[in-house]
Amino acid sequence: xxxxxxxxxxxxxxERIAWPQLSPELVAMLRExxxxxxxxxxxVVFEVxxxxxxxxxxxxxxxxxxxxxxxxxxxxxxxxxFVGELGMLMGQRAFFAGIAAETSQIIRVPQAxxxxxxxxxxxxxxxxxxxxxxxxRLLLEWNEGGLILVGAEGDKNVLRLREFASRSQIPHRxxxxxxxxxxxxxxxxxxxxxxxxxxxxxWSKVIHTPTPHELAVAMGLDLAANTExxxxxxxxxxxxxxxxxxxxxxxxxxxxxxxxxTAIGGQAGTSSRIENYLGFPxxxxxxxxxYRGEVQAIKFGARIVAPRRAxxxxxxxxxxxxxxxxxxxxxxxxxVLANGxxxxxxxxxxxxxxxGRGIYYAATELEARFCYNTEAVIIGGGNSAGQAAMxxxxxxxxxHVVVRGEALxxxxxxxxSDRLExxxxxxxxxxxxxxxxxxxxxxxxxxxxxxxxxxxxxxTTQALFIMIGxxxxxxxxxxxxxxxxxxxxxxxxxxxTSLAPYATSLPGVYAVGDIRxxxxxxxASSVGExxxxxxxxxxxxxxxxESRPLSTMWTRPRLC
Numbered sequence: 001x002x003x004x005x006x007x008x009x010x011x012x013x014x015e016r017i018a019w020p021q022l023s024p025e026l027v028a029m030l031r032e033x034x035x036x037x038x039x040x041x042x043x044v045v046f047e048v049x050x051x052x053x054x055x056x057x058x059x060x061x062x063x064x065x066x067x068x069x070x071x072x073x074x075x076x077x078x079x080x081x082f083v084g085e086l087g088m089l090m091g092q093r094a095f096f097a098g099i100a101a102e103t104s105q106i107i108r109v110p111q112a113x114x115x116x117x118x119x120x121x122x123x124x125x126x127x128x129x130x131x132x133x134x135x136x137r138l139l140l141e142w143n144e145g146g147l148i149l150v151g152a153e154g155d156k157n158v159l160r161l162r163e164f165a166s167r168s169q170i171p172h173r174x175x176x177x178x179x180x181x182x183x184x185x186x187x188x189x190x191x192x193x194x195x196x197x198x199x200x201x202x203w204s205k206v207i208h209t210p211t212p213h214e215l216a217v218a219m220g221l222d223l224a225a226n227t228e229x230x231x232x233x234x235x236x237x238x239x240x241x242x243x244x245x246x247x248x249x250x251x252x253x254x255x256x257x258x259x260x261x262t263a264i265g266g267q268a269g270t271s272s273r274i275e276n277y278l279g280f281p282x283x284x285x286x287x288x289x290x291y292r293g294e295v296q297a298i299k300f301g302a303r304i305v306a307p308r309r310a311x312x313x314x315x316x317x318x319x320x321x322x323x324x325x326x327x328x329x330x331x332x333x334x335x336v337l338a339n340g341x342x343x344x345x346x347x348x349x350x351x352x353x354x355x356g357r358g359i360y361y362a363a364t365e366l367e368a369r370f371c372y373n374t375e376a377v378i379i380g381g382g383n384s385a386g387q388a389a390m391x392x393x394x395x396x397x398x399x400h401v402v403v404r405g406e407a408l409x410x411x412x413x414x415x416x417s418d419r420l421e422x423x424x425x426x427x428x429x430x431x432x433x434x435x436x437x438x439x440x441x442x443x444x445x446x447x448x449x450x451x452x453x454x455x456x457x458x459x460t461t462q463a464l465f466i467m468i469g470x471x472x473x474x475x476x477x478x479x480x481x482x483x484x485x486x487x488x489x490x491x492x493x494x495x496x497t498s499l500a501p502y503a504t505s506l507p508g509v510y511a512v513g514d515i516r517x518x519x520x521x522x523x524a525s526s527v528g529e530x531x532x533x534x535x536x537x538x539x540x541x542x543x544x545x546e547s548r549p550l551s552t553m554w555t556r557p558r559l560c
Contacts, residue, residue, distance in 0.1 A: 006075040006142075018134035019081050020127050022057070027107070029124070030057050033117060034109035039063075039100035045083075048146065048202040050094045051220065055114045055128075056083040061104025066097045067146060069189060069204050074144050076101055085139070086132040086169075089115070089298045093220025095146030095171075095202055119301060129299045133291075136169060145171025147219065148186065151197035152177045154442060156356035157209055158197035159366075164212040166366055167263035167270075168306060169291055170219065212263075212307045213325070222305060230318050231257045233537060234332030236310045237339035237473075239266020240523045241513025243293035244530030245336045250300035252534065254541075257330060258302060259322065261309035265290025266340050267514070268523050270362030271384055272391035276413060277523055287364065289523070310339070311476050319508060319544075333508070333544060334537050337489060338530060340514040341470035346379070350437045358443025359464050363388035370463045371396035377446055377459060379434055380467030381408050383522075386416035388465055393425040400459060402429045402448060434464070472515050481506050488517035500536040502529060508540055 010016040022030075034054075039045060039061065046053035048068045056063065062078045074096060077083055083098055088111065109117075117124045139145050149165065151158025153176055165172045175182045177195075186192060190204035199207045201218050216222045233249045235242045238260035250256045263269060271286035280289075294304060312323035319333040343361050345351060351359065360367045363378075368391065376396035378385050381403035393399045401420060407430060408417035420426050429448060435456065436447035443464055448457045472487045482490045482505040489511040492501045502510045512529035514521050519529065 005073070008075065008077045008081045014134055014137060018131050018138055019077075020131050021080060022082070022127060023123070026121075026123055026127070027057060029117065029121065030055075030107050030109055033113040034107050036105065036107055039104040039106060041100055041102045041104075043100045045098040045100065046094050047097050048094055049220075052091075052111050053088070053094055053098070054111060055088070055109040056098075057107040057109070058082065059105045059107060061106075062101040063104060063106075064099050064101045066099055067144065068097050068202060069146065069148075069200065074142075079104075082128075082131075084128070084132055084135075086136040086295070086298070087220075089118075089129070089132065091220065091303065095219065115301065118299065125299060129295065133295045136171065139171035140169065143171070143173040145173075146202050147172040148200040149174045149197070150177065150183070150186065150192060150200065154357050155197050159356045161197065161199065161210065161212060161215060163362070163364075163366055164215065164263050164307065166364070167265060167287060167290075168216075168221070169264070169287075169294075170221075216305075216307060222308070229331065231255045231330070231332040232541060233257075233334050233336060233534075234259065234320065234322055234330060235336045235338060236322070237261075237266060237337070237513070237515075238264045238290070238294070238304060238306060239338060239340050239513060239526065240268050240289070240293070241340070241526035241530035242266070242336070242338035243290065243297055244527040245338060245512065245533060246297040246302040246304070247293060247300060248531045248534040249336075249537065250297055250302040252538065254534075254537075256297070256302040257332065258297065258304040259308050259310055259324065259330070260304065260306035261339070262307055264294050264304065264306060267342070267384070268526075270364055271387050271523075272363055272365075273387055274523055275387075276415065285364075286523075313477060313480060313509070315506075334540055335509045336530075336533060336537065337504070337509065337511040337515055338513045338526075339473045341472050343380075343467055344469040344471050346434065346466060346468070348434065348437050350439065354437060354439060354443045354464075357441065358439065358462050359437075359466065361466055363392055363465055363467075367463070367465070368392060368395045373397060374462045375400060375459055376463045376465065377402060377434070377461050378465045378467060379403075380465075381405060381411040382467065383413055383416060385465075385467040386412045386420055388467060389420055389426050390416070390423075392463075392465070393423060396425075396463070399426045400429060400448075400461075401426060402432050402434060404431065404433060404451070406430055437464075470514065470521070474515065481509065481511075484517040486517075488519075489515055490517050494518070500539075502533040503536060508544070510536060 008019040010019050058079045060079045064073045065075050193208045199210050232254035233256045235245050235258040238258050246256050246258045268286040269290045273283045275283040308324045310322045320335050321331050323329045376392045377400045379402045389399050389401050431452040432450050434446050435449035438445040445460045474487050495505040497505050510533050512533050513526040
């Protein structure tokens with residue numbers, strides 16, 4: 001495949017943001033915070049897999065960004081622009097190499113100095129962070145990024161990897177094993193396993209059947225845990241509530257670590273279109289909203305790691321310790337629990353067998369592909385189900401929404417329920433449940449059972465979306481925090497120990513968003529709770545600092 005030479009000359013609005021012109025004043029500021037070496041033609045300035053690399057403004061000459069797997073130039077960055085990408089601020093390993101295209105004069109700014117400038121100079125923050133975020137979008141559009149995921153269309157593991165990469169905004173390319181020409185091309189530069197899923201990274205490193213966590217480790221996105229570091233705030237969950245907490249805490253000078261067990265955005269990140277969120281009259285996808293929140297948090301210095309699951313919480317002399325996946329641990333002076341809820345699973349035969357092969361728990365572009373030329377069935381009466389129905393109706397022959405209740409009015413916003421009930425592409429089945437799943441190796445049909453009329457209907461479908469109920473992610477807390485009878489966390493006066501509205505029964509630990517008992521279960525309210533809770537966190541940290549002996553005082557962690 002021949003790709004035209006890309007350069008850092010803007011051709012559209014996104015590229016204008018990606019390749020901005022810095023003012024002479026900002027260039028002078030970069031020079032004051034760096035040094036000015038001359039690069040020889042062909043000199044390697046950073047390599048694939050490097051844990052970090054310096055920010056480089058090109059005063060003359062050019063630097064090629066090279067995909068080492070094919071030794072192809074992804075883009076040539078010319079004088080008047082700078083080298084860097086969002087991964088630089090995320091602690092992500094370099095997935096390309098940087099090589100001087102000719103003799104070049106540059107301003108080289110160490111990452112620590114760049115972070116300080118971003119934190120203290122608004123024009124640097126806006127220009128550089130905005131450019132980094134836009135460049136990540138361009139890499140996603142170009143399907144570039146030094147990562148190739150290989151696997152068959154129906155492979156559950158490759159679907160899990162693609163979902164993680166897509167929702168985590170990791171630039172990648174998927175190659176179906178049925179595409180023999182593409183498989184042959186990849187096999188010419190690395191040894192692919194004959195079957196199953198695989199990830200090809202950087203210098204043609206191949207990982208056979210990786211988990212999302214193993215992929216994150218290989219891409220340098222995982223946390224190198226160091227229990228000597230103590231963060232001001234540990235945020236568990238990177239959905240709307242967790243991201244809001246991270247943005248507000250980091251913007252107020254607190255050191256923040258966010259731990260997410262699936263992908264950035266949480267359950268809201270799977271929403272195809274949110275239309276009732278303030279400031280987005282045309283609607284916004286959950287993935288887009290989460291991406292913007294992630295960039296904001298990173299801009300202010302928060303560290304985000306995924307996928308890592310918090311499995312235990314305990315108090316320590318320094319505050320709190322979170323165990324991650326039963327192995328590593330991290331420490332913080334306070335904890336914000338924002339790890340939300342998960343859709344309940346139906347007690348149906350073949351459910352687990354068909355997950356990823358006709359049964360899905362999210363409705364994004366990734367899953368919509370499976371709706372072509374078939375009937376799509378959605379179980380659930382909440383807003384997520386309504387948004388999924390509207391989105392999937394653009395792809396499927398027809399969409400069937402199955403709910404146990406008599407109507408949608410009690411569980412779904414009226415703007416959504418009105419649309420569903422008046423859309424000829426959507427049929428609403430009330431007082432109905434899915435009783436039987438049919439199929440051999442994948443889903444082929446479902447039987448619907450009407451509870452009121454005691455009748456059944458068999459629908460042919462290859463795409464069933466389950467969006468029912470919500471189970472709180474609180475079992476891992478092991479009884480240390482007071483819960484309500486459904487397992488949601490009690491806060492404030494209901495917790496019996498504090499007037500702070502989001503404080504739990506364990507001082508220093510707070511709960512916001514869907515995991516909190518009595519929460520509204522809406523994106524906007526979760527964002528509000530996540531931002532407001534930081535005032536209580538601040539007060540707790542101040543009180544703790546005043547009462548703690550000097551021998552146990554915390555030290556601020558390194559952010560890079």
